[in-house]
Amino acid sequence: MSDWLPPEIAPLGAFLTSMGLGLLIGLERERSPAAKAGLRTFTLVALAGTLGAMIGQETGAPWVLGAGLIILGGMMVATYFKQPQEADPGTTTVAAVVVCYGLGAIVWYGHTQLAVALAVTTAVLLYFKAELRGVTQHLTRQDLVSILQFAVLSLVILPVLPNRGYGPYAALNPHQIWWMVVLISGLALAGYAALRLAGERQGALLTGLFGGVASSTATTLTFARHGRRPELTGVAALVILTANWVVLVRLSLLVAVLAPALLPQALEILGLAALAGIPLLYRRWRRLESREIPALTLGNPTEIRAALGFGALYAAVLFAAAWLSDWIGSQGVYGVALVSGLTDVDAITLSSLRLLGLGTLTGDQALTAILIALLANISFKTGLTLVIGGVGLALRTLPGFAAVALGAIAGWWL
Numbered sequence: 001m002s003d004w005l006p007p008e009i010a011p012l013g014a015f016l017t018s019m020g021l022g023l024l025i026g027l028e029r030e031r032s033p034a035a036k037a038g039l040r041t042f043t044l045v046a047l048a049g050t051l052g053a054m055i056g057q058e059t060g061a062p063w064v065l066g067a068g069l070i071i072l073g074g075m076m077v078a079t080y081f082k083q084p085q086e087a088d089p090g091t092t093t094v095a096a097v098v099v100c101y102g103l104g105a106i107v108w109y110g111h112t113q114l115a116v117a118l119a120v121t122t123a124v125l126l127y128f129k130a131e132l133r134g135v136t137q138h139l140t141r142q143d144l145v146s147i148l149q150f151a152v153l154s155l156v157i158l159p160v161l162p163n164r165g166y167g168p169y170a171a172l173n174p175h176q177i178w179w180m181v182v183l184i185s186g187l188a189l190a191g192y193a194a195l196r197l198a199g200e201r202q203g204a205l206l207t208g209l210f211g212g213v214a215s216s217t218a219t220t221l222t223f224a225r226h227g228r229r230p231e232l233t234g235v236a237a238l239v240i241l242t243a244n245w246v247v248l249v250r251l252s253l254l255v256a257v258l259a260p261a262l263l264p265q266a267l268e269i270l271g272l273a274a275l276a277g278i279p280l281l282y283r284r285w286r287r288l289e290s291r292e293i294p295a296l297t298l299g300n301p302t303e304i305r306a307a308l309g310f311g312a313l314y315a316a317v318l319f320a321a322a323w324l325s326d327w328i329g330s331q332g333v334y335g336v337a338l339v340s341g342l343t344d345v346d347a348i349t350l351s352s353l354r355l356l357g358l359g360t361l362t363g364d365q366a367l368t369a370i371l372i373a374l375l376a377n378i379s380f381k382t383g384l385t386l387v388i389g390g391v392g393l394a395l396r397t398l399p400g401f402a403a404v405a406l407g408a409i410a411g412w413w414l
Helices: 012-030 039-059 063-081 091-108 112-127 129-137 141-160 174-198 200-214 216-224 230-258 260-289 304-328 333-340 345-358 363-387 391-413
Strands: none
Touching (some): 063 091, 091 112, 112 129, 141 174, 216 230, 230 345, 230 363, 260 363, 333 345, 333 363, 345 363, 363 391
8 A cells, every 4th residue: 555665564554644633633633631542452453443444345244344344333332321411422532533534534535635634624623622612613604594594505506507608609607607706705704703802803805815825806896895894994904905915926927837938028127016005005914903993793704696796797898808809810819818918917917928929929928918917907996995995995995006007117128
């Protein structure tokens, strides 16, 4: 089972891995006074799982593995029933033993990386019992409803939607469009959790960073809706500006990976834009830090209506980009950049870099297309903050947007 061992003792590698997984989980259980299983028990359980899988495979009797699990589970349950006076019935430890046995089995079948990942996850869940219980006790009914709604959007609806184009120009992809709905709802839910757990100041910064990695447009839309409330305008502005600053870093990484030779020129545009945005971003953060912020009383964190509305807008832009490309032709890359950049800068960036690699575009043309998409995206987000977030939010974000745009234009001019 291991390439680094001689063939005659190759199965030893699987058993050594199982021992390590058992020791990891057993180490955590050893610190629990109520647990009837510790280091030795969990190590032996993992070895038993590997041994049962080996015997079942070698003898052609897969029932051996299941029989071992039944015997082991029965023994653990009986051990706890012998001492009914204990306050803790030990169900968590019994479940951990069953998981450990299964991990030992899948190690034998070659799923070592999966087993290690699951073992670490199990140890983390066991260790952070108090923290997890504290989080669940603070969940409101609205929190639970929102989590369930997001689960339906992402785990029930998204997987069954076809991932191919429909309609004119095959521009409408149900899976991709619904993915934007899921992304909007997920960002709203994650931002709500970050703001509640980490506090408004640190939570806003974290939400902006992660929102910029996922989708700055979705983040802007989500938090623009909170910007109309005076007590949340500063938080929303910081999240939006941070997310849109992260876009510049993300685009630089794309160029570095796909077109390294173009990176110096790209950094003149994206780097100057990022430098121009830092002072105003820092000023927003300092202003937020210098005043007391009221407690949050957000509504439904999943923002389903806003997510559905943005999904429809995203579909419309996809169709407009496809139509414009067909109408203008291959020379219309700038027009496509202008339209597609409204909602997504990554798509035109990837397309331009690919055309650069094929020799269809020059480096200057590719960078110009990226600049046009970036400016269109900034303009679109400025409109979102004004129309959805109101004048107060627009006044807080417009200087940051303008600084980034002017920095990008200056870099392109140079």
